[in-house]
Amino acid sequence: MVLPRDKQAQRPAIHEAGRIRHMTDLIEMTVIATDEAPEQTVQERLRFQLDFMLMMLNVGRHEEANEACARLHKLIDELEG
Secondary structure, three states: OOOOHHHHOOOOEEEEOOEEEEHHHOOOOOOOOOOOOOOOOHHHHHHHHHHHHHHHHHOOOHHHHHHHHHHHHHHHHHHHO
């Protein structure tokens, strides 16, 4: 991505041995591709859905909280057999 000249001046820079390098030039990432997601226990999925539901309620996103609650009910039914 090439930024217009007026935007390039706004990029944070660091001075390194008398040279100015932009911080975006120094970012490196290691990406690991997997074929499948790690297996989660039902208890881990329950805990995540409960935490997610509470977080959505705290920020006022009631529709997402209701969806998480529905997923919780399905997981509980799955546990009960």
